[in-house]
Amino acid sequence: MKFYDVLASLIHDMKNSLSMVIHTLDEITADAAVDFDKPARMTVLQNEAKRLNNNLIELLTLYNIENERISPSIEEVDVAIFIAEIMAENRSSAEANHIELVSDCDPELFGYFDENLIRNVLNNLVGNGIRYTRDRLLISAAQEAGYLVFRVEDNWSGYPEQMLSKQSAEDDHGALAEGRTKLGLYFATMIAEMHRNGEQQGFIRLENSHQLSVGCFSIWLP
Template sequence: MKFYDVLASLIHDMKNSLSMVIHTLDQITAEASFEDEKQAPIIALQNEAKRLNNNLIELLTLYNIENERISASIDDVDVADFLSEVMAENRSSAEANHIRLISECDPDLFGYFDESLIRNVLNNLVGNGIRYTDDQLLVSAAQEGDYLVFRVEDNGQGFPEQMLSAQTPDGGHSELAEGRTKLGLYFASMIAEMHQNGDKQGFIKLENNHQLSGGCFSIWLP
């Protein structure tokens, strides 16, 4: 067995153990009052545990992609239902951090994408948004031209200018500023690019002041 196979196995075990920790922390915060200041250290621990778990999921997914063990499984998806599920998965964490989580989506919107891969991207974006926003997060989906666009926006300080200027026209990022991890951007960009339709390929985009006053991370799927 090669070293990276051993490493992937260890990451998988770590992720499973961490999931048990997160489940326990979720139960504790669900039973507690969000106004109780004594819960602040537990909520902070919960946030970090979920962030680490998302990183482990990203690493395992990238490992499987690089070794051609998974590929994008494109299906016809009811986007409104899909987005509702993503919101439900993240609502308790948002409420525990006093964040108002909002969604916008046409109830009749349908798209073609890999639900599992895009769900992982959106969960990671919402998790990061909870860390960087002031008190609001907007998760939306819309058809724009030939692309289905998912956006996660916050009302925090936004992306640093050097991070925005590092973008290339195709959604690539030559340099990354501190605060937002290389892994998260690479993962989202890789997942977007796995979605292709004819001569069009998915990409990601960073901007500020889209609908909310902070940063806006979007993933464009053809």
């Protein structure tokens, strides 16, 4: 996939977010003299602003990857503290959307990965999860089969069969512009594959059954 394909998709998505922000601001301005639901409208602005910020982070990261200007900085990370930071960064948005944000991680778990790159992936996954889940979102981490596995699970409708069969946006380049989730798949795949240990390489996996028994996005790091 070429960088300009990703750029076109991101521009389209950012345009939609900006349109939502402008529309909401227009409503607030028009209703300034009357009573209106400030919390709900502020939540819309907060959510769309965070999506724009995540888009720009993805754009810059993917550009640097394609131009070989970035390589993973692998360090030992306290995973429980890392998960707690992800929770803190997204808690206000979850509460504003009436989403219960919960975590599951062994307090003694440590891993070796690029903290900033994986933080970007998880924040994108959590942001999308808050947008689409019904009322609960679970962030977890565990050691499995020689991999450190991060999972973000929702309790909405799960992934369609077509996405489960692809398992990667790289398998379906032509459909990238169809939705934000496909772009998220591509971004997460690129970051996962940058993590290597001997012959092992990181990867992502989509499932429709794990702890919450609906949609589960996992990133496996060697």
